[in-house]
Amino acid sequence: MPDKKTMRANEIAQAALAVFSTNGYALASIEQIAQEAGIGKSTVYEYYKTKEDLFLAAIMEGAEEWTNDLKAIGKDTSDPIKRLALIAEMYLESCQEDQKGTRMFLEVIAQTCLQGGIFFDRPHLIRELHQRIVRVMVDYLLDGVSRGQLKPDIARNAEKICINFMAFLDGILMHGLIEVGYINVREQIALFLENMIPLLIDDADNSQNGIEHHGRTTQRLKTG
Amino acid sequence: MPDKKTMRANEIAQAALAVFSTNGYALASIEQIAQEAGIGKSTVYEYYKTKEDLFLAAIMEGAEEWTNDLKAIGKDTSDPIKRLALIAEMYLESCQEDQKGTRMFLEVIAQTCLQGGIFFDRPHLIRELHQRIVRVMVDYLLDGVSRGQLKPDIARNAEKICINFMAFLDGILMHGLIEVGYINVREQIALFLENMIPLLIDDADNSQNGIEHHGRTTQRLKTG
Amino acid sequence: MPDKKTMRANEIAQAALAVFSTNGYALASIEQIAQEAGIGKSTVYEYYKTKEDLFLAAIMEGAEEWTNDLKAIGKDTSDPIKRLALIAEMYLESCQEDQKGTRMFLEVIAQTCLQGGIFFDRPHLIRELHQRIVRVMVDYLLDGVSRGQLKPDIARNAEKICINFMAFLDGILMHGLIEVGYINVREQIALFLENMIPLLIDDADNSQNGIEHHGRTTQRLKTG
């Protein structure tokens, strides 16, 4: 059970996450965050030494959530294809309402590669987060292979496949952000999965491994 | 032959593009841009009324370049698959040295979807740019179909396919930005193309249409 | 008993009044005002959102003082002629030392009628102040009439008379400002009063109403 101090710190990080993801790091002000958290401006500094620290904490908060959601998928189903679909669904949801997820991703990249950005000279922090997430997804694939649900030869490429998958998801969400109403992100993802899945599974083995027909999986995505 | 005023304006936009893509909009100062352009701070204001205007001009400058490069590919070859590979190559190059392209893309998205961002309440500006680029790529696909080089039934999905392609490319470049040295973007793209190409072509027709074997195409990507 | 915040705000407004009346709105810098108030530049902005706001507050501060002084005269004496003399005296004093009063009046007019001035498109703010002052003076006159000290037929013109009186006072103070040492404002006002007073009083009634001889009143003005 976390002590009071830690709980308060988390509340503030949550508020910060909301504000940072709405306005971006540069345009977000400590005052705004304090208001969002319902506390005084200087109280923020009792918990975080600098705005950078707070941003970092907010990122960690978000990454934690994200990783947990990702891991939860592993418990929901053991069908690797379903897992991919659920991951896609998770990404989709992250941009459905407030787009918090995608926006933070954006901000993280910006702060990592822009000179003067927070992570510009500590890219390892981000790299670690990134790899933690990749690892979970890779494990899903390898798990599928070891259960005989996925083609054995993808094991070799598992990491690349996952990275490409994530890259696509992040990319399409971003394009969705700037083309709201024009690009139907859900359909785009469904199309992607439709093409991707056959590459992963050994069709001959499907019926024998208790994997349900994946037309449904992607169908579900398409119809929301 | 552009007049002096226009040329100078372009020079400044170029300098701005460099600084904005390095530091991002918020952290870039007019002074920096002026220095980069080798002129005085207030001279910038002789050509652009506000920082926002300048950013817009820089974006347009970049988008123009980008679209031209994209269109040039159409003249280099009429093989649609080669065209895709060249597009991928073009994206790759954009992040190889200075990453100007990807960074500006990042900044544009941020300024479009962040509250208080420059394009937040004029998203049409960006949408138009985006669609202009999509259209060129779609034309390449449809061209391939009409020449019988690509499967006829992709025509229906041409736009979605292109958007997914772009989304992936943008996504992987970004991941590449934060995982420099760890992710080999070139290989990731090669893998993506390897899987994508068979979906586009009608294998039976290959030999008859003078399309060279695409193993080579992706091979070239892999080995740089 | 005003709270701390209000008191500080007043202090700053006082300082602003001093600086604005010395340098005028355009030439006064926030930094100067902050120095005058003995605080940091940005502290000013904790109390006033903009320079305009601060100017407005300073004006109100000044107007408040002015109106209070004017009203105090009503308590000092009930002789309407004496009241006029005291009003004149008050104006005189306002330009004797630092000329704060006249200068602010100048600045207010300028900001009201100059395009781009602060009050140019909200003249009602100033009009209200103006009328508040006129009303007090008019009341003095009407009071004198109802007590039988002034001619009954001036009641009809009371407002015009007051406005002319104020106009003259303001005008002569201004001329005094640019002719320091050459124009003796005190004597000019005395002359004006000398001519004005007979128009207000019913000479026949003087002795009966306990009004002292007004030669003295104006005499006092002349000799300071």
Add this chain to the structure above:
Amino acid sequence: MPDKKTMRANEIAQAALAVFSTNGYALASIEQIAQEAGIGKSTVYEYYKTKEDLFLAAIMEGAEEWTNDLKAIGKDTSDPIKRLALIAEMYLESCQEDQKGTRMFLEVIAQTCLQGGIFFDRPHLIRELHQRIVRVMVDYLLDGVSRGQLKPDIARNAEKICINFMAFLDGILMHGLIEVGYINVREQIALFLENMIPLLIDDADNSQNGIEHHGRTTQRLKTG
């Protein structure tokens, strides 16, 4: 006949007068003035070394006009009372349309008494202008006296009377500026004259000196 250079300089001064009187010295920009004059910004500097110089020239231009108008009145009539009325009329007109006159007066005072103002440390320039104008008016009065149209004993006070008259006129015009629509400047002036005139003339002598009845004079003012 003025050479080309002088004429151009005058044109510019005229344009400056227009802009300065509209926006005030501080808010007027050289560019605006250049535009008003239909020339390039830097051309202004061919004729006037600094903005201050230009303002000075504009003032002189205005003062010249003003003095000429004032002197013209002397030629229009030899009736001193009529002259006063015409002077009042002249002031009135100066604020009827564009209020150029009053605004410049305002600006001159401001620049004279505000620290950092143009005339702050060369008040003699303004004093001289002022006195030139006073002198003309004084001459009118003395002329009236010497012709027996005005009371002999006002000669002693002639200057004071004129200054008070001017002070009033300037004052009422200013009040008119901030109370447009509420104060009827014309009526206020008429009232002032009504009270002033009897102090100047020896009623008994009127018929003998060919002065028309002055009710008409002020009447004309009242009805515009």
Add this chain to the structure above:
DNA sequence: GATGAATGAGTATTCATTCAT
């Protein structure tokens, strides 16, 4: 003689951060 182009000095305003209470 006229001007387009360039610029430095100046100013309002914002905001992360500190500190006394």
Add this chain to the structure above:
DNA sequence: CATGAATGAATACTCATTCAT
């Protein structure tokens, strides 16, 4: 522990003025 108050550093933008052509 929480915070109101204070502030310095940073930055977009303006404008009088200069100068080469």
